[in-house]
Amino acid sequence: MTDLPSHTERQLGLVIDLDTCVGCHACVVACKGWNTQSQPSPLSDQDPRGAAPSGTFLNRVHAYEVTPQTGAAQVVHFPKSCLHCADAPCVTVCPTGASFKRAEDGIVLVNESECIGCGLCAWACPYGAREMDMAEGVMKKCTLCVDRIYNETLPEQDREPACVRTCPAGARHFGDLSDPESAVSLLVEARGGMDLMPEQGTRPANKYLPPRPRDSWEGEVDLLAPWLEPVAEEPRGLLGWIDRTLARL
């Protein structure tokens, strides 16, 4: 049923640190790699080596430039995937029940064999978290690697989403956001984690940690700077003789 559960026992999700993300896209590749082989159908690409390649991705990394009132602009890399919202608009619009939110852990999933490919859930999502797989004709989305996190055949340290496991900067964290004592909840508390588009009323589970203020160079004196000044303004030695001779000509 596409009713949203009134209560979820847990709410698993991601915490993404915009301060440490370096924009390497490793999470994008890891996500594509894992989910193209673990789902009922691969995450297809169309014309992958041709003139206009296009494909299905569950995670994409944008980049923004933030210009403060004073000081220099700052680049922020911005990974974006499904936010597993408490009031997920994508779930309630689904006419077939293919789209659903799990009561046990709050993960929003698509049952591929029930999807008619109408695309209405992708329209309802304000974040662009759902993409139609043009080969399979069904909607694809982040599963929070539901086939990894409970998978007892994997080593303990691999039982987290592929994007989190692969992030070389430690910018992605996975855990239970409904538990105020969990590591991710404490991180959100400490760093002022925020919701995306709170005015849309989706109550997303995933939180974003804002970038910390950067250092500024204005008014600062670098102790080493004087030592980096060019030592010889005028050329000396052989080069100096050539310089003087050429100047006399």
Added chain:
Amino acid sequence: MHPAPSLILFTTLSGLGFGLLAWLCVTLSPPEGMAALAWLALAYALCLSGLAASAMHLIRRERALKAFRQWRTSWLSREAWAALVTLLLGGGFGLSLLLGHPLLPLGWLTGLAALGTVFCTAMIYAQLKSVPRWHHGSTPALFLAYALTGGALLYGQTWPTLVLLALTAALQIWVWIDGDRRLARSGTTLASATGLGTEGSPRALFPPHTGSNYLLREMVFVVARRHLLKLRVLAVLLAFALPAALLLATAVSYFNFICLALYVAGVLLSRWLFFAEAEHVVGLYYGR
């Protein structure tokens, strides 16, 4: 939003069909015998071809019947049920017309169900908070106005048609003007989308991918924004001004084919604009 031909045809044809059905069922002197059959056949042909066009929008058409399941939450599912119930009720009323004993209360019920179907169709779009231009009470009002106007025109009701043409035109023009402000009014900006507003003013620097993707093709359609005014004027001329002028000039109550052709062309254009103009907030992530 991408103006998919299947959806433009679906909303236009089914709107006309259910609008005609509503007029047929609530009129005080309904047609009888073979005339009733012909009118009902026309209404059903329009409704069914519209619904067929909507099925063409599905990629997995073989699973289309699953769309009836989630009527408790989904307007798309409710629309499917409403269409089915209307066509069944209309069949019953049609039979009573054919037999020469019109069951008028059944007709009123059918008319109500026909308008309910158009309402459900509009709510599929109006429910989407992610598309501020659509997320407004005027969306179902406009769909109902177009359906009633088209039905009246098809059924040859000259004076109701003229009144409805004027009302629908006024509503449509207001919706265009007000719609232009709805994205700004929704409060969703790149700053709220990224949460980076407190640090300064964000700007999309480079996209996550070099090529296009499903999101850009489906929800970030910007082609229409260049010629909006011209297309709106053309739509008003085709859908409202010219049919009204023709109706007034000839002042005949019978079926006017040119009027209808102009009106349908105008509705098709206004529906193209309805989709093409609509801004989905995901476009903000791409700086569009």
